[in-house]
Amino acid sequence: MADVAIPRAKPQMSEDNAWTRLKHNRNWLGFWFMVPAMAFLIFFLAYPLGLGIWLSFTDTRIGRVGHFVGVENYEWLWDDSIFWLSVFNTLLYTFVASALKFAIGLYLALLLNENMPFKAMLRAMVLIPFIVPTVLSALAFWWIFDSQFSIISWSLKHLGLINQNINFLGDTTWARICVIFANIWRGVPFVAITLLAGLQTVSPSLYEAATLDGATRWQNFRFITYPLLTPIIAVVMTFSVLFTFTDFQLIWAMTRGGPVNATHLMATLSYQRAIIAGQLGEGAAISSAMIPFLLAAIMVSWFGLQRRKWQQGENND
Amino acid sequence: MSSVQIRDVRKSFGNFEVLHGVTVPIEDGQFVVLVGPSGCGKSTLLRMLAGLENITSGTISIGDRVVNNVQPKERDIAMVFQNYALYPHMTVADNMGFSLKLRNAGADEINKRVKRAAEILALGPLLDRYPRQLSGGQRQRVAMGRAIVRDPQVFLFDEPLSNLDAKLRVAMRTEIKELHQRLKTTTVYVTHDQIEAMTMADKIVVMHDGIVEQMGTPLELYDKPDNQFVAGFIGSPAMNFLKGHVRVNGVATFEGPNGVKLPLKTAPAASDGRPAVYGVRPEHFTIADDGAEAEIVVVEPTGSETQVFAKIGGEQVVAVFRERHQFNPGDKIRLKPEPSLVHLFDDATGKRLNA
Numbered sequence: 317m318a319d320v321a322i323p324r325a326k327p328q329m330s331e332d333n334a335w336t337r338l339k340h341n342r343n344w345l346g347f348w349f350m351v352p353a354m355a356f357l358i359f360f361l362a363y364p365l366g367l368g369i370w371l372s373f374t375d376t377r378i379g380r381v382g383h384f385v386g387v388e389n390y391e392w393l394w395d396d397s398i399f400w401l402s403v404f405n406t407l408l409y410t411f412v413a414s415a416l417k418f419a420i421g422l423y424l425a426l427l428l429n430e431n432m433p434f435k436a437m438l439r440a441m442v443l444i445p446f447i448v449p450t451v452l453s454a455l456a457f458w459w460i461f462d463s464q465f466s467i468i469s470w471s472l473k474h475l476g477l478i479n480q481n482i483n484f485l486g487d488t489t490w491a492r493i494c495v496i497f498a499n500i501w502r503g504v505p506f507v508a509i510t511l512l513a514g515l516q517t518v519s520p521s522l523y524e525a526a527t528l529d530g531a532t533r534w535q536n537f538r539f540i541t542y543p544l545l546t547p548i549i550a551v552v553m554t555f556s557v558l559f560t561f562t563d564f565q566l567i568w569a570m571t572r573g574g575p576v577n578a579t580h581l582m583a584t585l586s587y588q589r590a591i592i593a594g595q596l597g598e599g600a601a602i603s604s605a606m607i608p609f610l611l612a613a614i615m616v617s618w619f620g621l622q623r624r625k626w627q628q629g630e631n632n633d
Numbered sequence: 634m635s636s637v638q639i640r641d642v643r644k645s646f647g648n649f650e651v652l653h654g655v656t657v658p659i660e661d662g663q664f665v666v667l668v669g670p671s672g673c674g675k676s677t678l679l680r681m682l683a684g685l686e687n688i689t690s691g692t693i694s695i696g697d698r699v700v701n702n703v704q705p706k707e708r709d710i711a712m713v714f715q716n717y718a719l720y721p722h723m724t725v726a727d728n729m730g731f732s733l734k735l736r737n738a739g740a741d742e743i744n745k746r747v748k749r750a751a752e753i754l755a756l757g758p759l760l761d762r763y764p765r766q767l768s769g770g771q772r773q774r775v776a777m778g779r780a781i782v783r784d785p786q787v788f789l790f791d792e793p794l795s796n797l798d799a800k801l802r803v804a805m806r807t808e809i810k811e812l813h814q815r816l817k818t819t820t821v822y823v824t825h826d827q828i829e830a831m832t833m834a835d836k837i838v839v840m841h842d843g844i845v846e847q848m849g850t851p852l853e854l855y856d857k858p859d860n861q862f863v864a865g866f867i868g869s870p871a872m873n874f875l876k877g878h879v880r881v882n883g884v885a886t887f888e889g890p891n892g893v894k895l896p897l898k899t900a901p902a903a904s905d906g907r908p909a910v911y912g913v914r915p916e917h918f919t920i921a922d923d924g925a926e927a928e929i930v931v932v933e934p935t936g937s938e939t940q941v942f943a944k945i946g947g948e949q950v951v952a953v954f955r956e957r958h959q960f961n962p963g964d965k966i967r968l969k970p971e972p973s974l975v976h977l978f979d980d981a982t983g984k985r986l987n988a
Contacts, residue, residue, distance in 0.1 A: 524685050525718035529732035529779075530706035539731070543722045 371600035378594040389601035399602065401577055402585040406609075408492070409581060410560045413499045417556055418549070420500065421507025426537075428508070429515045439512070446505035454569030457498040461485050461570070485571055488578035495579050498566055503559070507552055514548035515541065546620075554617035558610060582606050635696040635709075635786035635819055636661045637682070642691035644677055651677055653843045654691065659836075664813050664820045668830040669840035669866075675823045676791055678840075682821060683712050683789055695786055711780035712789040716796065717772045719764040719779075726751075726760040729778045750781040753812070770801045777812065788813075790822040794829065806832055827867050831855070839863050861983035864912050864976055870940060872912045873950040876980065881905040887977070893925050893946035898972040901986045909986060912976035915940070918952035924969030932960050943968065 338344050372389055376382025393399045428439050445453065460467055461484035469481040484490045518541060526540050564583040567573065573580035573588060580588075582602055590599020637659040644652040652674045659665050667675040680686040682693055684705030692699050700708050711732075719728050727734075729750055730743040738746075751757050754774045764772055773793060780788055790809070794802045810833050813820055824830055830837045831851045839846040839854065839862070846866075847859040858864035864872045877889040885900030887909070895911055918924075927943035927950070934940075934957075941952045941960060945968065952968055960966065977986040 519716065519718065521714045521716055521718040522720060524683075525712070525714060525779075526720075526731070527685070528683060528705050528710065528712050529783075530735040535735060539735075540720065 368600045369604050371596055372604040374597045376596040376600075378591075378596060382597055385597070389598050390605075392598065393601055393605065398577055398580070399585065399605075402573075402580045402582050402602070403605075405492070405577075405579060406561060406581045406583075406606075409496060409499070409563070409579075410557060413496050413503065413560050414553065414557050416496075416500050417503045417507050417560075418553060420504050421552075422511055422549075424504065424508040425511035425515055426541075428512050439509070442508055443505050445502050446509075450502065450565040451569050453502060454498065454566045457494070457501075457566075458485070458570050461494045486575050488575055491571055491575055491579050495567055495570055498570065499560060499563060502566065503556060507556055510552045511545065511548060514545050518544050550617045550620045554613060557613045561610060561613065562606065637787060637819060637821065638692070638694045639678070639682070640692045640694075642678070642681065642693060643689045644674070644681060644686065645689045650689075651843050652689075655840070655843075655845055657838055657845065657848065659819060659821065662817045662819055664810070664822065664833060664835045665838060666822045666824060666830040666834035666836070667838045667840060668824055668827055669846075671825060672842075673840040674843045675825075675840050679712075679789055679791055679821060679823045682787075683710055684708050709786040710789055711783045711785040711787075712791065713773075713776045713780055713793045715792040717764075717776040717793075719772055719775055721764050724761050724763055725756060725767070725775050725778075728764070728775055729782045732779070732783050746782050746784075747778075750778045753781060753815070754778050769797050770805060773797065773805055774808075777809070781812075781816070786819065788818050788820040790820065792824055793822075794824070795826075802829075809833065828869060831867065837867075839866060841866075857985070858912075858976065859985055861910060861912070861978040864978065864985075868914055870915045870951050870953065872914050872976070874978075875911045875913075875945065875948055875950070877909065877911060879904045879907045879909050879977070887911045887975075889925070890946035890948045895925060895970060895975075896972040897975060897977070897987075899987065901977070904986070908980035910978040910980055910983070912978060913950075913970040914974070915951045915953040917971045917974040918950075918954075918968045919971060920954075920958070920966055921969035922967060924967035927966055927968045929960050929962055929964045929966060931962060941966075 371382070373384055373386060374382035375385045375388070424442060428435070428442065432438070459465065463481060463483050463486055466481060466484060468484070469478070472478045473481070482490065484494050522540055522544075523536055526536050531539065562583055563581060564587065567579055567581055567584050568587070571579045573584045577585075582605065586599045586602035588599075589602060590596050593599075637657075639655060639657040639659070641654045641656055642652060643650060643654055655674070655678060657665070657667075657678075667678060669675050677686060681688050684700070684703065688701050692701055694700060695708060695710070720731065723731065726747050729747045733743045733746060747760070748757075751760055754777060756771070756774055756778055759767065759771060759775075764775070767775065773796075776793070793809070794805055797805060806829060809822075813833075822829075822833065834851055836848060837851055837854055838848045841862050847854060847863045851867075854863060854867050858867060858872075861874065865874070875887075875889045875893075875895070877887055877893075877895075879897070879900050880886045880888050881900050881904065885897040887895040887897050889895050889911060901907075925945050927945045929941060929943045930949065931942040932939060933942070937955070939954050939957065939960075941954065941958075942949060943952065943966065944950075950968070975987070978984065979986055
């Protein structure tokens with residue numbers, strides 16, 4: 317049918333004006349289909365990112381237009397020990413929380429992939445920490461780790477294991493452990509469910525073949541499950557690292573960066589300097605300083621994904 | 634190489650019994666095909682042999698060893714799966730060498746055996762490729778290579794050709810048979826395709842609803858099916874069945890639908906008036922003046938032969954002729970079954986009545 321229509325339409329089109337021709341142009345139409353998505357990305361991602369980077373080169377304060385000051389904000393930060401502490405905290409927080417989220421998430425995924433009673437219900441339950449609003453769970457943890465009313469301290473005291481309350485959020489080491497714990501609790505479901513989805517794409521006959529080939533359960537995991545899961549692990553862990561690195565809500569609701577800045581992450585420090593203290597330029601510089609770290613994390617997973625030759629199409633080289 | 638004995642094996646999933654006491658003796662070096670329609674239990678039986686399913690009751694032995702409670706990896710068997718189950722993240726060489734690697738064989742040993750298997754299957758140039766980069770037939774060969782490398786007591790094949798296109802299936806069929814003639818390893822092969830069973834097997838086991846209907850060489854099954862199920866299952870186009878009664882008035886005849894008279898060589902003793910099913914293969918019809926009147930419905934030439942669908946006494950039958958008759962739909966012809974090649978089955982039980 318299409319073959320018949322084309323020659324007939326041709327003479328008519330040459331008489332049409334430019335506007336009608338444009339209306340029939342597929343690229344022009346395609347452009348308009350793209351506009352909403354483009355507008356969305358420009359207004360909500362590119363513009364704020366550009367503005368943030370620009371602000372970091374100015375001395376803008378809340379209520380006052382700033383002037384371009386070059387890298388002065390960064391020079392200040394370079395000599396700011398609190399900034400460096402927040403960098404250390406962020407790296408520690410990200411590294412420990414992500415590693416544990418991966419380990420626990422993988423373990424849970426393997427467990428949920430087994431045949432067991434109430435499988436569907438258990439899978440749904442794992443998602444609960446993920447669906448509770450972050451601030452709500454942070455408030456709950458705040459109570460759990462309260463210096464006076466902590467249920468943990470209370471239980472341990474009644475068991476006779478300790479004599480006085482543990483100062484969970486008042487002690488620097490404890491505070492770090494607590495926020496990392498809360499982050500893990502929230503982040504595990506995402507890792508577990510995504511890895512479970514990955515596990516379910518592995519054909520059961522591969523395990524049967526490996527079992528006949530003489531593989532033990534551990535060897536099944538080591539030589540079949542793990543290598544087949546690596547692409548998904550790379551994606552999940554990239555997201556997990558990005559989310560953890562830029563975490564703000566949980567810390568702000570639980571500790572506001574305290575005690576003595578021990579849990580200040582770059583995101584919370586940036587908020588404190590920019591919004592609370594009004595130094596928008598300096599806050600923006602702290603935020604912008606996160607970009608190289610995030611890019612590095614993305615690069616690692618990018619190259620991790622690139623290597624898997626066996627996934628690539630049916631080319632013959 | 635080893636013999637395999639399957640003795641009164643039953644299998645239940647929960648309360649549902651899928652195998653009702655199956656006994657199959659398999660001799661050393663034999664190529665046995667388990668064939669039957671979907672759900673007959675043939676794949677389950679194979680998986681029990683491999684150790685992938687538990688045996689509810691009965692025994693399976695490989696060689697002189699009962700393997701009911703032996704781990705799959707200690708049974709010394711190799712299996713080729715329907716979807717090949719190649720490890721997608723390993724090269725062809727790694728796929729084939731995986732079982733040896735797990736047994737801590739040395740790199741030289743693995744290399745040598747993989748090379749040898751690759752040579753047998755002409756996989757040499759493909760050893761460094763990944764399964765994704767292979768065609769269906771090549772993957773099939775890699776799956777066989779993986780089995781050969783292990784040099785097992787028994788090869789198990791679970792519908793290995795059903796994912797291939799028709800032409801390749803015929804080629805691989807020959808290749809597998811040739812491989813068996815060369816290696817002489819005991820082989821158990823599961824398929825639902827009776828042509829595969831006929832062409833490849835030393836012994837066919839026809840299964841249906843969890844029981845063995847008949848065992849024998851391909852031609853035994855073709856020439857003397859024990860019952861109506863086997864008669865209908867083996868052979869293509871399928872055997873024609875006509876219901877009616879045996880008549881013995883001096884000479885034995887068969888009274889088919891609407892009183893059509895069909896020839897019988899002999900009738901079973903005291904069977905006058907007995908309801909029965911008359912079976913005749915499409916290739917055992919001839920055109921003769923004393924044949925039954927038939928009206929042609931459809932003519933399907935295939936080149937080497939012509940299939941003629943016709944109605945005898947209102948019942949449709951198919952006849953196959955190597956000669957090129959000029960038939961048209963609506964023509965009346967006289968079809969005569971060759972009396973010595975006619976099968977007679979009990980109407981109620983389907984059991985074979987004539988010798």
